[in-house]
Amino acid sequence: MAVTIPYFAALTTYFSYGVLFVFGHLRDFFRGFMKSDATPPEGYAPLCRDFEDFYTRRLYHRIQDCFNRPIASAPNAWIDVIERYTNDNNKTLHRTDKTRHCLNLGSYNYLGFAAQDEYCTPRVIDTLDKFAISTCASRAEGGTTAVHEELEALVADFVGKPAALTYGMGFATNSTTLPSLLGKGCLIISDSLNHSSIVAGARGSGARVTVFQHNIPEHLEEVLRQAIADGQPRTHRPWKKIMVIVEGIYSMEGELCRLKEIVAVTKKYKAYLYLDEAHSIGAIGKSGKGICELQGVDPADVDIMMGTFTKSFGSCGGYIAGSKELIEYLKSVSPGHLYATAMSPPAVQQVISALKLIRGEDGSDRGARKLAQVRENSNFFREELRKMGCEVLGDADSPVMPVMLYNPAKIPAFNRECFKRNVAVVTVAFPATPLLLSRARVCISAAHTREDLLRGLEVISEVSDMVKLKYMPPEEDVESYLKEKLL
Amino acid sequence: MASKLVESVVTFLDEPFANAVILGVKIDGHLLVEAVLIAAILFLLMQKSYQPEKKPLTQNEIDQLCEEWVPEPLHPPVTEKMKMKTPVLESAAGPHTTVDGKEVLNLASANYLGLIGHPKVKEACEATLNKYGVGACGPRGFYGTIDVHLDLEAKIAQFLKTPDSILYSYGLATCASAIPAFCKRGDILIADEGVHWGIQNGLYLSRSTVKLFRHNDMEHLESLLEEVMQQDRRKKKALVRRFIVVEAIYQNSGRMTPLDEVVRLKEKYKFRVLVDESHSLGVLGKTGRGITEHFKIPVEKVDILTAAMGYALASAGGFCTGSAKVVDHQRLSGAGYCFSASIPPYLASGSIAAIEIIEDNPDLLVNLRRNIITFRKCLASIQELVVSGHEFSPVIFLYLKRSVSPSSDVLVLQQIADQMLEKESVLVTVSRRSILDKCKLPVGLRLTVSAAHTEEELHAAAASLQRSVQSVLRNQ
Numbered sequence: 020m021a022v023t024i025p026y027f028a029a030l031t032t033y034f035s036y037g038v039l040f041v042f043g044h045l046r047d048f049f050r051g052f053m054k055s056d057a058t059p060p061e062g063y064a065p066l067c068r069d070f071e072d073f074y075t076r077r078l079y080h081r082i083q084d085c086f087n088r089p090i091a092s093a094p095n096a097w098i099d100v101i102e103r104y105t106n107d108n109n110k111t112l113h114r115t116d117k118t119r120h121c122l123n124l125g126s127y128n129y130l131g132f133a134a135q136d137e138y139c140t141p142r143v144i145d146t147l148d149k150f151a152i153s154t155c156a157s158r159a160e161g162g163t164t165a166v167h168e169e170l171e172a173l174v175a176d177f178v179g180k181p182a183a184l185t186y187g188m189g190f191a192t193n194s195t196t197l198p199s200l201l202g203k204g205c206l207i208i209s210d211s212l213n214h215s216s217i218v219a220g221a222r223g224s225g226a227r228v229t230v231f232q233h234n235i236p237e238h239l240e241e242v243l244r245q246a247i248a249d250g251q252p253r254t255h256r257p258w259k260k261i262m263v264i265v266e267g268i269y270s271m272e273g274e275l276c277r278l279k280e281i282v283a284v285t286k287k288y289k290a291y292l293y294l295d296e297a298h299s300i301g302a303i304g305k306s307g308k309g310i311c312e313l314q315g316v317d318p319a320d321v322d323i324m325m326g327t328f329t330k331s332f333g334s335c336g337g338y339i340a341g342s343k344e345l346i347e348y349l350k351s352v353s354p355g356h357l358y359a360t361a362m363s364p365p366a367v368q369q370v371i372s373a374l375k376l377i378r379g380e381d382g383s384d385r386g387a388r389k390l391a392q393v394r395e396n397s398n399f400f401r402e403e404l405r406k407m408g409c410e411v412l413g414d415a416d417s418p419v420m421p422v423m424l425y426n427p428a429k430i431p432a433f434n435r436e437c438f439k440r441n442v443a444v445v446t447v448a449f450p451a452t453p454l455l456l457s458r459a460r461v462c463i464s465a466a467h468t469r470e471d472l473l474r475g476l477e478v479i480s481e482v483s484d485m486v487k488l489k490y491m492p493p494e495e496d497v498e499s500y501l502k503e504k505l506l
Numbered sequence: 507m508a509s510k511l512v513e514s515v516v517t518f519l520d521e522p523f524a525n526a527v528i529l530g531v532k533i534d535g536h537l538l539v540e541a542v543l544i545a546a547i548l549f550l551l552m553q554k555s556y557q558p559e560k561k562p563l564t565q566n567e568i569d570q571l572c573e574e575w576v577p578e579p580l581h582p583p584v585t586e587k588m589k590m591k592t593p594v595l596e597s598a599a600g601p602h603t604t605v606d607g608k609e610v611l612n613l614a615s616a617n618y619l620g621l622i623g624h625p626k627v628k629e630a631c632e633a634t635l636n637k638y639g640v641g642a643c644g645p646r647g648f649y650g651t652i653d654v655h656l657d658l659e660a661k662i663a664q665f666l667k668t669p670d671s672i673l674y675s676y677g678l679a680t681c682a683s684a685i686p687a688f689c690k691r692g693d694i695l696i697a698d699e700g701v702h703w704g705i706q707n708g709l710y711l712s713r714s715t716v717k718l719f720r721h722n723d724m725e726h727l728e729s730l731l732e733e734v735m736q737q738d739r740r741k742k743k744a745l746v747r748r749f750i751v752v753e754a755i756y757q758n759s760g761r762m763t764p765l766d767e768v769v770r771l772k773e774k775y776k777f778r779v780l781v782d783e784s785h786s787l788g789v790l791g792k793t794g795r796g797i798t799e800h801f802k803i804p805v806e807k808v809d810i811l812t813a814a815m816g817y818a819l820a821s822a823g824g825f826c827t828g829s830a831k832v833v834d835h836q837r838l839s840g841a842g843y844c845f846s847a848s849i850p851p852y853l854a855s856g857s858i859a860a861i862e863i864i865e866d867n868p869d870l871l872v873n874l875r876r877n878i879i880t881f882r883k884c885l886a887s888i889q890e891l892v893v894s895g896h897e898f899s900p901v902i903f904l905y906l907k908r909s910v911s912p913s914s915d916v917l918v919l920q921q922i923a924d925q926m927l928e929k930e931s932v933l934v935t936v937s938r939r940s941i942l943d944k945c946k947l948p949v950g951l952r953l954t955v956s957a958a959h960t961e962e963e964l965h966a967a968a969a970s971l972q973r974s975v976q977s978v979l980r981n982q
Contacts, residue, residue, distance in 0.1 A: 064747045065747075089652065140635065153820050160935040188679060330847075366853075445647075460648075
């Protein structure tokens with residue numbers, strides 16, 4: 020979906036950045052006269068010297084307090100955010116002993132597994148006792164334990180693939196698997212808004228990378244046809260293989276992938292499809308099986324299914340699921356399997372327990388209720404935000420919903436004002452989004468109660484009025500509605 | 507006859523301008539011919555240059571090309587040789603573990619200080635699990651920073667005597683993120699050819715100019731540095747960032763980098779140095795502070811220091827430390843830091859507990875060193891094998907003395923490893939090398955020593971190895 024910036028917002032955003040850049044450069048100019056410890060020793064180039072460094076010093080440091088806020092509790096529906104103070108104009112921040120109890124609208128805790136759980140935690144602690152926290156060896160060289168095998172069988176069965184392989188980090192799952200499968204003479208056609216881990220993996224593979232317009236299957240088809248017709252650049256030899264990479268839910272847009280149409284295109288043109296379900300697995304679909312289930316796509320049509328355990332399952336790590344041969348091949352090639360320390364056994368057990376709960380294998384309907392709850396909560400919250408007049412991106416059912424801010428000054432304003440009112444929100448700016456498209460991002464969890472959500476909406480509405488975020492006309496007078504509800 | 511003809515033509519052409527005087531210059535003839543020639547040249551110049559007609563492919567042709575295109579299979583076929591049986595542990599990977607229901611001596615786990623299952627670590631982790639749950643459910647930027655993360659960063663900095671440190675949630679991703687954060691296109695990286703894949707990946711992703719020196723060969727390093735310096739002097743280019751990248755103890759060979767020499771060279775040629783201390787932290791130095799302590803070099807001389815916590819600290823993840831600038835810059839530029847969920851808080855607690863144990867129990871290091879020396883001595887007596895690596899390295903590589911070819915050696919070594927597990931109840935592994943790995947050092951049997959092993963066990967393990975080697979080689 021193309022974000023169209025309102026004309027006035029675009030103008031003021033450009034103007035704000037203009038002012039920030041001019042002042043930043045002015046300050047840099049005067050800094051040049053002062054001897055500071057930032058000057059590198061004679062004969063050395065400065066350690067960092069590009070745009071990023073300027074951005075950090077002159078833009079990011081001004082609003083640093085809005086990011087990396089430490090917490091002193093589990094990242095559940097309510098969190099204790101540690102307050103910080105600064106002595107040097109926000110350049111460095113220090114913790115205080117004070118905390119603030121805030122509603123958490125930021126963590127990827129879709130199913131509410133972040134905190135202690137009556138079913139999961141005892142099992143995790145049992146595994147801690149039995150297997151300790153680390154194997155100190157890679158999976159291939161003596162670091163495979165019985166729980167790893169159990170998890171892999173369970174994941175494969177859950178996503179509907181014959182086999183699966185797990186890694187200790189979601190980012191590394193992408194960045195080590197893609198180079199294992201693709202190389203010179205291969206083409207990667209990646210969605211223009213794919214996650215940084217996919218970009219790292221694609222670059223690390225040495226394959227040629229092109230992008231197609233975000234979530235537009237028609238453009239993908241056009242790019243694919245042209246690529247097959249042209250062949251490799253310069254030599255014009257046919258491509259060895261073409262891999263299309265998409266995500267289930269785009270984490271910065273909250274949008275669902277148009278998977279059905281994309282599968283049709285990749286099938287027609289014999290390209291392979293790599294689906295990253297980092298945010299969608301466990302969060303959407305009737306039984307939590309992700310985007311395939313939601314859109315009625317046969318998992319057999321997706322060649323490689325990747326996902327992470329960090330979000331819905333409240334653990335860490337990632338998986339690749341595919342055919343038996345694919346997994347066998349990856350086991351012999353993938354650096355994440357051969358060299359990296361195996362996933363920590365208690366974290367493995369957390370995923371196993373969460374999966375069992377989702378599938379109802381614990382003998383209760385808690386899992387099913389969680390799934391229904393996250394969907395209901397998300398749709399309610401999104402609808403209310405929209406009615407309020409905020410510009411909300413993303414599709415129904417997606418628990419991720421960005422609210423557009425645009426102006427750089429609105430990032431700290433929105434964040435700090437919400438924080439003052441005990442609501443912890445995430446504001447996202449460069450480098451995670453394009454410079455102009457700053458946004459706040461709300462992540463809804465099954466752990467939120469209706470009261471929590473109403474409280475959040477009330478605060479967001481109040482702050483949005485204050486910092487002028489209601490770019491859209493309100494659909495109905497949501498405030499009176501909210502008051503009515505609260506009374 | 508002919509001359510007459512020419513003369514008449516010339517006279518004819520001369521006629522119009524014969525004896526013309528233009529601006530005081532007498533011109534007699536040929537002007538007309540020249541004018542015609544100029545006109546012809548102008549005419550030709552004004553013509554469009556030759557271009558073959560461009561005909562874009564029609565939709566039908568593209569359809570046909572798409573129809574004809576046959577992609578390669580998703581992955582190459584899996585051969586018998588690639589398939590490998592990995593042992594499945596049925597209990598913790600401590601000095602003793604269970605494989606196939608049998609208790610075995612574990613020489614495969616890099617549990618150097620024997621901290622796997624340490625009660626203090628367990629206690630700390632359990633408390634954290636009860637308080638914070640398992641995962642952090644978000645990246646560091648977005649409420650994924652738990653107080654224990656900050657505690658661990660401070661603890662590492664205090665332990666290594668650096669200003670600050672930054673955590674990564676995966677050891678392998680540490681260098682792969684830290685190197686590209688500082689080096690971009692045009693910068694120069696000089697690395698050892700034996701560095702592990704995580705570093706190789708970082709070198710590649712940085713897009714910098716990468717030069718490799720022969721494994722642990724300081725003369726070759728110096729010649730490369732000299733070469734870079736000569737080139738710079740000749741071209742008078744603007745200064746670029748220049749790094750030497752080494753591992754303290756090489757994961758691929760067990761050799762130790764002569765850090766004193768590296769530091770001398772880096773200062774002489776004005777390079778910065780990145781040292782990966784994954785296998786030396788908690789191993790080298792009197793108090794386990796790594797290679798800088800071993801060589802008695804102040805830690806500030808190392809510009810960037812990285813390490814994975816999945817070895818001596820018996821946890822997971824990795825960290826990078828150095829000056830405040832080095833750490834701060836990565837908080838926005840380290841891809842594996844910004845864009846990945848943070849390390850589970852209980853693993854951070856585990857690492858804190860591990861560092862405290864190292865601080866409180868210096869005898870662990872004494873035990874480890876004694877075990878390494880004992881085991882190396884025992885192994886040296888096996889005549890059929892070559893023992894490689896530094897005398898203090900807890901990673902020990904064993905190669906066949908009578909090597910045939912790398913591929914057949916691996917098979918023999920694998921047989922030895924299998925026999926060790928089946929008959930002698932000792933878990934050892936053959937180091938694996940991915941086809942993506944550019945490291946060309948030979949693969950061998952890899953044994954790791956832990957402080958938790960007893961000397962008797964190590965003596966017995968060496969004797970077992972002797973028996974297995976002889977029995978396998980006899981059957982060749």
